[in-house]
Amino acid sequence: MPTSTESVSKLYGRIADLENQRLAEHPMEREITLRAIRKELGPIPGKRIADIGGGPGKIAFALADDGYDVDLVDLSPDLIQLAQAEQDERKSAGVKPLLRSIAVGNALDKSGLAEGLYDAVLLLGPLYHLLEEPERASAVTNALHLAKPNGGLVFVAFISIDAHLRDVAMRNPGKVVDLKEFYTKYLIDGRYEKSEPGLGQTVQSFHTRPDDIRAFFASNFADSLELLELRSTEGILGGGLDATLAKSSDEVVQVWVDLMFDGFSTKEQHLGCADHLLATLRRK
Secondary structure, rough: OOOHHHHHHHHHHOOOOHHHHHHOOOOHHHHHHHHHHHHHOOOOOOOOEEEEOOOHHHHHHHHHHHHHEEEEEEOOHHHHHHHHHHHHHHHHHOOOOOOEEEEEOOOOOOOOOOOOEEEEEOOOOOOHHHOOOOHHHHHHHHHHHEOOOOOEEEEEEEEEHHHHHHHHHOOOOOOHHHHHHHHHHHHHOEEEEEEEOOOEEEEEEEEEHHHHHHHHHHHHHHOOOEEEEEEOOOOOOOOOOHHHHHHOOOOHEEEEEHHHHHHOOOOHHHHHHEEEEEEEEEEE
16 A cells, blocks of 8 residues: 555644654754765855755755755645744744755655756655655655765665664563564565554555665665665664754764764664664765
């Protein structure tokens, strides 16, 4: 069954405030993601970035503050409303730079952005919720078309199956017994499609593994995209182990980011520690 984008949009409407705070509460994901993007793009003001599925714009605004020219698109009107509120607040306070544009849009459709224009295209959320491989391939294809030919970058984030199992073990370990049939299938295909009473709706999510990410790009994009690296955006601090850092000074956070980014986040033996895996690709 294909993904219900209406259901995904409704989910983020319900958790909009939590999503707006999530990266503040998990600084390692935020900072390693930003550093990975900056490493490849270089410190060149004016480079164009399309952030597709960027939610309330926390990554987009941080990159705009670096001097990049950023367009933000998200499926959820509620998250886009939060991004627009921050944009308006910045305008009122005279804070610049601002995002170039903010709009509701779907990674599975043409976003309305100009093709072949962007130095980097970010898909840091959409593939979390696309249940079918052709849908995931379609989202990446649309991002590929936005990226500049011969060197435009595409950043694609995934959720790790290992992360979900850790979460279950910490919160409700009996779940894998009570839902044995569900989890037997889940561990094969990564589809988490289940009614969640606490949210009042069905959650549609896709989780995966490093080797499956590599296989996905090799089978669908071997002629058009080069996979540069696969990186854990938490280093070895997945499972919420970075939460205390949210209360630490910027100096302490950056020391830990240095440690995780350089020493742990791309090492194969540590990728299983991730909550999120970030693939960096270059358009051929």
